[in-house]
Amino acid sequence: MKLKKGINIIDQHDKFGFYCNGKFGGNFVAETARKPIEDLSKLFEKLRRSKKFLKKRDFYFKHYLGGETPFFKLNNLTKYLGGAQIWCKDVSAINGDAHKAYHATVNALICKESGKKFIAGDTGAGMFGKNLALAAKEMKLSAKIFMGTKDISRQAPNVKFMREAGAEVVPVDSGSKTLVDAVSECMRHYVSNCDTTHLAVGSAIGANIFLKICAWSTSQISRELKRQLIKEFGEIPKLKLINVIGGGSSALGFWNEFIDYDKKHVELIGVEAKYAAPLATNAKVAILHGAAQYCLTDKEGQIAETHSLSAGLDYPGSSPLHGLLKDTKRARYTLASDKEALNAFKLVSKLENLRPSLEPAHAWSECIRIAPKLKKSDVIVVNNCGKGYKDKKIYIENIGYYPE
Amino acid sequence: MKNSIDNIFKEAKKQNRPALISYTVCGDNNKENSLNILNSISENIDIAEWGIAHNCPTADGKEIQNSSYRALTNGIKLKNIFQMVKKYKKNNFSKPIILMGYYQMIFNYGEVKFIKKCKEVGVDGLIVVDLSYPDNKDFAKLCKKNSICFVQLIAPTTSKQRMKEILKVSDTMVYMISMISTTGSALKVTTKKIIENYKIVKKISPSKNVVIGFGITEKTIGKLKSADGLVVGSAICKEISKSLKHRQNPVTNVSKLVKKLKSKIL
Structure with a gap:
């Protein structure tokens, strides 16, 4: 397996969203989430080629995130x-x-473009949660942040930021009470609310479109x-x-x-x-x-x-x-x-x-x-x-x- | 041998009722009880779905998560599940059993090895929650080759075009998710709306047996009885949780609940 030169790494997947001849990636999601994910993929491909959207992104990166x-x-x-x-x-x-500011901001911008009013994200260290809460506030979206109870306690300063920005912090008390469980719970929330909610996955993980948006932003x-x-x-x-x-x-x-x-x-x-x-x-x-x-x-x-x-x-x-x-x-x-x-x-x-x-x-x-x-x-x-x-x-x- | 799942639906139709399908997590609340539960409800159900517990379930609601957690805490392994299926089928040869789980468990075991084992112990069908169309094409073929019914899912978000494609490749049984939700929350839509969706699916593919699942309880089951089949999962898992909480026998309580459910669709 060789990397393709001149093609952004995020785009080196096949039509099913797999990298490396089917070894990595894909879209292992429930049927309910298929359509919203497909819609999001289409929207993202359109936006990343839109000069207007890129201008908006750059504006936010410069004036909102400080350049x-x-x-x-x-x-x-x-x-x-x-x-x-x-x-x-x-x-x-x-x-x-933290770098999470980039993809939190981009996700909020995409959410806005999609017409959805709710945004949900997972967080471990709280950096993505904080930035998503702030971006949601800036763009007048309602944010829910999923976080393991162990992380809520050890990253308390960031939890405070999230709450002050008006986001709802949803404590996740299952499993190891850390990021892995927060992501699972956030994805479950999405499966139940995918008609109204934009899912902002906190890292370059998840079904194909989510990791693409993340890596594109950072x-x-x-x-x-x-x-x-x-x-x-x-x-x-x-x-x-x-x-x-x-x-x-x-x-x-x-x-x-x-x-x-x-x-x-x-x-x-x-x-x-x-x-x-x-x-x-x-x-x-x-x-x-x-x-x-x-x-x-x-x-x-x-x-x-x-x-x-x-x-x-x-x-x-x-x-x-x-x-x-x-x-x-x-x-x-x-x-x-x-x-x-x-x-x-x-x-x-x-x-x-x-x-x-x-x-x-x-x-x-x-x-x-x-x-x-x-x-x-x-x-x-x-x-x-x-x-x-x-x-x-x-x-x-x-x-x-x-x-x- | 004719696919027994197909026959089950025919028999239910002869009795002018939907097939009743139970969902429990294999190993909940422990290995012995979960087999006892299935044996005790077997006379009132047509098909049993047994969940393979996974610790990162991305589409299950709280009730099934609790069941999976109990099963895992009590040490359930795939090896046990296969043994238990074999035991169940020994006593209930004519009752089809479907295993339901997340793809990771199958992937880790090895697809071919997994299917071979399923066939060997008498598994009749498989539902893989996060292996949706078209990613499941190869796996579905592998199932077909081994006379195992791979159950495709259809959701309220599934477009008509996609529905047609899915139904075209699907085996005899198709699972229609009633609402945009994880398993087991209260119905967010009216039963009337669910039946409308059901009719759309049936119109595209009248010969397929379409079962409805998610959010079906004692209260709602009667209003959905025009379907080919109805799956009750979380309500049963909840009954197990409740029984354990009140130090009652989950086997007898679940058995009573299933009897009641059955009476509402006759």
């Missing part, structure tokens, strides 16, 4: 680690504090980065792009524009949480939440429970698009433990004026691991995709402080 996020060199960390140059694409500087990150790299270096230098992987939405956005480059030129490195790492641990392919993907299961085929300090990474599945990138060997996937992520946070926040959330702390951990072994001419860019305020309590509990 281009910064790209800068981390001199202290580079010096300390003594190898590759370390750069940061600070996506957390966006209004909304790809704003790599469009900006490409411009910023050329401005800094005059060309695309030899790069390593490191990104954390939960469902995989930020990585797909961070990598999108660079997938056609040779991997010796631009290496893509995904970092999963140690006990929620279907890609790095070569898990089996399973059907979860509407799509075939690498997913942690037990022998019987039941979806396995995961464990991560980071709510955003506590998910047994992975995006079908990451399955494709893994099988074609375009991206390499590794993992980091809770402890490694915490240590990375300690070092990065000590040396630099950055406060990454637990999710990108995993990416920083891989950066710290590999940078010393590399040459000065090598450039590492880490996607700092989320702000740490939401994890302040967890950081204090685990490392004793949170630097202000």
